[in-house]
Amino acid sequence: MQTFNYLRPAHLDELCQALQQPHAKIVAGGTDVLPQMHTGRLQPALLVDISRVSELEGIRIHNTQVEIGALTTFAAIQAHPTLRAAAPALTQAAQWVGAPMTRQRATLGGNLANASPAADAVPPLMIYNAEVTLTSAKGSRSLPLAQFLLGPGQTALQRGEFIQSVRFELPAEDLGSAFLKIGPRRGMTIAIVSAAAAVRLSPEGRLEQVRVAVGASAPTVIRCPQTENLLHGQLPSAELWQSAAQQIAVEISPIDDVRASRAYRRRAAGVLAVRALQAALSQAQEAAQARTV
Numbered sequence: 599m600q601t602f603n604y605l606r607p608a609h610l611d612e613l614c615q616a617l618q619q620p621h622a623k624i625v626a627g628g629t630d631v632l633p634q635m636h637t638g639r640l641q642p643a644l645l646v647d648i649s650r651v652s653e654l655e656g657i658r659i660h661n662t663q664v665e666i667g668a669l670t671t672f673a674a675i676q677a678h679p680t681l682r683a684a685a686p687a688l689t690q691a692a693q694w695v696g697a698p699m700t701r702q703r704a705t706l707g708g709n710l711a712n713a714s715p716a717a718d719a720v721p722p723l724m725i726y727n728a729e730v731t732l733t734s735a736k737g738s739r740s741l742p743l744a745q746f747l748l749g750p751g752q753t754a755l756q757r758g759e760f761i762q763s764v765r766f767e768l769p770a771e772d773l774g775s776a777f778l779k780i781g782p783r784r785g786m787t788i789a790i791v792s793a794a795a796a797v798r799l800s801p802e803g804r805l806e807q808v809r810v811a812v813g814a815s816a817p818t819v820i821r822c823p824q825t826e827n828l829l830h831g832q833l834p835s836a837e838l839w840q841s842a843a844q845q846i847a848v849e850i851s852p853i854d855d856v857r858a859s860r861a862y863r864r865r866a867a868g869v870l871a872v873r874a875l876q877a878a879l880s881q882a883q884e885a886a887q888a889r890t891v
């Protein structure tokens with residue numbers, strides 16, 4: 599049986615103070631922390647339970663800025679009507695995190711701080727160019743998500759810092775976006791490969807604002823800028839999608855592990871990212887048609 603100290607701050611200033619203590623470990627929904635404590639892999643001297651810090655909760659939309667508090671659960675993200683309409687890649691990702699019980703507990707902040715290359719919230723947030731706000735007793739700073747994630751289990755969080763929120767620009771109506779993942783089964787599964795994509799159609803039907811992010815295929819989730827450049831300004835065609843799938847396979851650096859081989863991931867990532875692009879394109883086409891009606 600482990601013994602540890604436990605603090606449950608109620609406000610941001612109390613949280614900042616609690617995190618000044620040596621060896622403080624944050625717990626939010628506990629879906630990663632508690633299983634690790636159960637197996638003994640994690641033995642914190644001080645557990646700081648942030649679940650009552652109300653300032654970290656909720657989804658706020660001011661004009662075109664979305665701000666999602668770190669404590670927001672995937673169930674809340676999945677159900678949010680504005681996000682479902684304008685940022686469907688994120689709500690689709692939320693929908694596939696674990697099972698309903700997990701989604702009621704698992705938080706966005708925990709998913710990002712965990713820094714798993716397979717974390718489902720990351721590919722959508724990458725294509726929406728999200729930034730994370732990090733806070734400590736010294737103040738707050740914002741970082742692009744790609745700079746926050748440094749490697750498997752590694753982030754830019756410094757001692758005493760916590761994720762306060764995630765912000766991004768609410769995507770325009772004509773930006774289609776989608777998220778897909780492959781696992782051993784559809785639900786309750788950690789991704790073998792995941793992909794999010796966004797695209798807009800020009801009045802001439804060419805691809806614009808192409809964004810592709812792939813998960814579980816490199817030490818962190820990555821954007822694929824060469825694939826994005828290859829697609830930009832092109833008319834969609836079967837040959838173009840094939841070239842995109844090949845380019846994605848070049849841009850990622852997957853590993854062999856218990857869930858899949860490197861070769862499988864390379865092939866699957868290309869196919870999955872192209873499917874996500876095609877789903878995003880269908881949505882962009884619907885938006886373009888709605889504009890002309």
Ligand SMILES: Cc1cc2nc3c(=O)[nH]c(=O)nc-3n(C[C@H](O)[C@H](O)[C@H](O)COP(=O)(O)OP(=O)(O)OC[C@H]3O[C@@H](n4cnc5c(N)ncnc54)[C@H](O)[C@@H]3O)c2cc1C
Nearest residue numbers: 626627628629630631695696704705707708709711718761
């Ligand atoms: C059955 C099951 C199924 C799962 N399925 C999926 C899945 O399909 N997809 C997926 O991506 N994940 C999945 N997970 C992993 C997990 O649910 C998510 O990563 C979840 O979002 C973690 O959030 P949490 O609030 O539970 O984090 P916690 O367990 O509380 O914390 C996780 C880590 O983040 C740190 N942390 C938490 N909040 C903050 C903060 N605000 N600032 C700084 N650090 C913080 C903690 O110290 C800890 O290191 C699954 C887990 C389980 C148990």
